[in-house]
Amino acid sequence: MDVLTFLVLILGLAYSLYIYSRSGKQADTVRIPPGPKPLPLIGNIFDLTAKELWVKATSLAQTYGPIFQLSILHPSLPISQPLIFLSSPEVCFDLLDKKGGIYADKPKLVMAGELCGCDNMVAFTGYGSQSRRQRKLLGMALSKEKIPAYQGLIERETAGFLTGLLSAHSSSASSSTVSLPSKSTLPSRFLAYIPLIRRYAGQLTLSVIYGYTVPTSYTQNVHDKFLDMAEDCLDILSNGIASGGGIWLVDIFPWLKKAPKSFEFLPLFSFLPKSRAWKAKMIEFVEKPFEWVKAEMQKGTHKPSFCSTLLDNPDAVVPSAETNRFTRRQSDISPELLSSWASVSSNVVKPTSSNAKGYAQFEFDLKWTANSMYSASGDTTVTSVMHYFLALLQDADSGGEVVRKARMELDLVTGLADDSPSTIKPRLPSLSDRYIDVDVPDGKGGTRRVKKPRFPYVEAVMSEVWRWGVVVPLNLPHRLTQDDVYTPPPSPSDPHPTPVLLRKGSLIFGNIWSILRSHELFGDDVDDFRPERYLLSTHEDDVLYGSHDHSHDEDEYEMIRRERRKRDPRSYVFGFGRRQCPGQNLVESSVWLLTATLLSTVDVRRPCVEGEDGKERVVRENVNFNNSVFRTPDPFGVDIRPRSEKALEVIMLAGESEEAESL
Ligand code: HEM
Numbered sequence: 001m002d003v004l005t006f007l008v009l010i011l012g013l014a015y016s017l018y019i020y021s022r023s024g025k026q027a028d029t030v031r032i033p034p035g036p037k038p039l040p041l042i043g044n045i046f047d048l049t050a051k052e053l054w055v056k057a058t059s060l061a062q063t064y065g066p067i068f069q070l071s072i073l074h075p076s077l078p079i080s081q082p083l084i085f086l087s088s089p090e091v092c093f094d095l096l097d098k099k100g101g102i103y104a105d106k107p108k109l110v111m112a113g114e115l116c117g118c119d120n121m122v123a124f125t126g127y128g129s130q131s132r133r134q135r136k137l138l139g140m141a142l143s144k145e146k147i148p149a150y151q152g153l154i155e156r157e158t159a160g161f162l163t164g165l166l167s168a169h170s171s172s173a174s175s176s177t178v179s180l181p182s183k184s185t186l187p188s189r190f191l192a193y194i195p196l197i198r199r200y201a202g203q204l205t206l207s208v209i210y211g212y213t214v215p216t217s218y219t220q221n222v223h224d225k226f227l228d229m230a231e232d233c234l235d236i237l238s239n240g241i242a243s244g245g246g247i248w249l250v251d252i253f254p255w256l257k258k259a260p261k262s263f264e265f266l267p268l269f270s271f272l273p274k275s276r277a278w279k280a281k282m283i284e285f286v287e288k289p290f291e292w293v294k295a296e297m298q299k300g301t302h303k304p305s306f307c308s309t310l311l312d313n314p315d316a317v318v319p320s321a322e323t324n325r326f327t328r329r330q331s332d333i334s335p336e337l338l339s340s341w342a343s344v345s346s347n348v349v350k351p352t353s354s355n356a357k358g359y360a361q362f363e364f365d366l367k368w369t370a371n372s373m374y375s376a377s378g379d380t381t382v383t384s385v386m387h388y389f390l391a392l393l394q395d396a397d398s399g400g401e402v403v404r405k406a407r408m409e410l411d412l413v414t415g416l417a418d419d420s421p422s423t424i425k426p427r428l429p430s431l432s433d434r435y436i437d438v439d440v441p442d443g444k445g446g447t448r449r450v451k452k453p454r455f456p457y458v459e460a461v462m463s464e465v466w467r468w469g470v471v472v473p474l475n476l477p478h479r480l481t482q483d484d485v486y487t488p489p490p491s492p493s494d495p496h497p498t499p500v501l502l503r504k505g506s507l508i509f510g511n512i513w514s515i516l517r518s519h520e521l522f523g524d525d526v527d528d529f530r531p532e533r534y535l536l537s538t539h540e541d542d543v544l545y546g547s548h549d550h551s552h553d554e555d556e557y558e559m560i561r562r563e564r565r566k567r568d569p570r571s572y573v574f575g576f577g578r579r580q581c582p583g584q585n586l587v588e589s590s591v592w593l594l595t596a597t598l599l600s601t602v603d604v605r606r607p608c609v610e611g612e613d614g615k616e617r618v619v620r621e622n623v624n625f626n627n628s629v630f631r632t633p634d635p636f637g638v639d640i641r642p643r644s645e646k647a648l649e650v651i652m653l654a655g656e657s658e659e660a661e662s663l
Helices: 003-030 053-064 089-098 110-115 129-142 144-170 193-210 225-241 254-258 271-299 306-311 335-349 356-397 401-414 456-469 512-516 538-545 551-566 584-601 645-662
Strands: 067-072 081-086 177-179 185-187 435-441 447-453 484-486 500-502 507-510 602-605 608-610 616-618 639-642
Touching: 053 067, 053 081, 053 512, 081 089, 089 484, 089 507, 110 254, 110 271, 129 144, 129 306, 129 356, 144 193, 144 335, 144 584, 144 602, 144 639, 144 645, 193 225, 193 271, 193 306, 193 356, 193 584, 225 271, 225 356, 271 306, 271 356, 306 335, 306 356, 356 401, 356 456, 356 584, 356 602, 401 456, 401 584, 435 538, 447 456, 456 512, 456 584, 538 551, 584 602, 584 645, 639 645
Parallel strands: 081 507
Antiparallel strands: 067 081, 177 185, 435 447, 484 500, 602 639, 608 616
16 A cells, blocks of 8 residues: 555544534434434444345334435545435335325445446336336336236136146156255255246246247246346346345445456455456347347248337338238237227337337437346246245145145135035136125215125235235335425324434335334234235125125225225335336236135145155254345245145146147
8 A cells, every 4th residue: 555545544544533513403403314323424224234234224214213214425425325224115105106296216225237238127217217217118018907807817827837846746756856055965856846937937937928829838847048038137126136234335436446457366356357258248138039030020930029019110210011910829818908909009109110210219218228127027026926835835734724724715716625515616716706896885876886806705815925024124225306394293202303304315215024024014023924914804804895884984995994994914015116016916916816826725834854864854954044135935845746646637727738739
């Protein structure tokens, strides 16, 4: 170290210590949100953990209240980055929903965005015209009323997933073993469910977005170009780019990116070659499926999809082969939805070819939006289904009450109980089974039709999977675009809260984990998987769905609805405000069907393996959560078997028609 560098460091440290000694006084006047005292220079870096930061943030919220701040580098330094954690529903809604306009931006991350090429993915796009255009496209594919158009596809893929599961379980693949992070090994059949869910989630979006069908069935374990690409890139995104919370040194000191190539052998600069390799992969992931759609369109062999329908227009730059009209393969999407996209496309969305710049912009938006749907569905769906299996393993340990109660409801429709009446033809559940229409008084002497869940306990299981698992526990960070002063609501621990100043540029984390583990909302047994917590009392059921006219107790009706919304995990797990998850309607349907089908047809147990002494032993694994963005469990084994011969027959039959349909 030369003398000059040494002097600069000493002066920097002295300045920080000076500011640090005054920071208590400053806090009185500036009133930034409370939080653990930042250290000189480095701020709260030691309060941040790469693993399960949501747990640490929840315990800090118990000390500092529902809104607290940590800083990367000391807040007195101009380059310090405030991180603000919101830990109650009221605070999240007050800021992220009600003041959504200033809380909808995204952090400008040099590493993830500029260096790794993710800045045009929807979840990374700053709030402005581009994000609004992208979200409009997302709404066209994924808004609530569009989901019934995917019913056939969802049901087909669910059946395929199930046949894949059973075939993996019964195959002699038991001889090959897989190493687990815990250093133990398990026969691969106990882990086969993980690539199968990934394939299931990938196939759903690949079909809707690109019209691509994986050419092999779920029972064949063959690699596929687009699924493998997604696998690699999602791994890069969540275990590479977002490792350690997604904030790299270069995000704080952007000039590091200009380091000469000759510095790259130093560990400090190893991010540079990494980012180049990752960017190349990410760009390929965006371009290749889109190019594939266009090539298929030119040949006239495409299956109508979101991309092809929006591209397919006489004005389009991409030639639309006349023969398409006759040779197109049947789409997985309903004709009504396809024609609605086609009309929106020609009227509103797409500029004409005479406006080449505008069209290039449209194509660019479409390409990145399509990829964002594909990449956002993988880890999230896999994580939710893993949470389901974790919960059912616990249920099996304690006697299987959850499964028993769920089957009592489902068997009435599917006829899959051993003693189901022979008048009910055994079958898998379908999405049309989920609700029944009931007529309730409209308070004006007439009636109105509402949808009532047909299987309240199965609904409760699904709600509890969302709450207990918490797929994205700290939400994705939003960025505040202007200074904001906010007074949190009074609480028993702070009856007279004082206003706090949230600085422009702060990153805002909605701590979904702390909300869904709140004793106030869910009781003292928040760590238990207990679907019963959502069941309606007879009185509540009567007020919401009964035929008795409750117009004179309108307040009670509203109060029950409000309370249920507040305790519904769906109000939180998909994020907040203008960046709320656009895929929630699709997963609400697809995960529901997967849950109902698994509950109806298969038994779930802990794996049993032969020990060195030749005796069978049950494998109990400690499950860890090492991903810093998604609460994805490290792989754990599950023994999945058909519940009965009858269930097996129904699954195989559904699997055969799935294969026939996808050909
Ligand atoms: C279990 C399933 C899922 C969960 C729990 C989930 C949760 C979330 C959360 C918490 C966010 C951040 C919201 C915010 O910033 O406030 C998000 C964003 C997003 N999700 Fe999902 N998601 C799921 C599945 C999906 C699927 C299936 C798709 C697409 C087909 C999707 C597409 C997206 C996109 C594009 C964004 C970025 C939105 C934006 O920044 O404007 N998600 N999701």
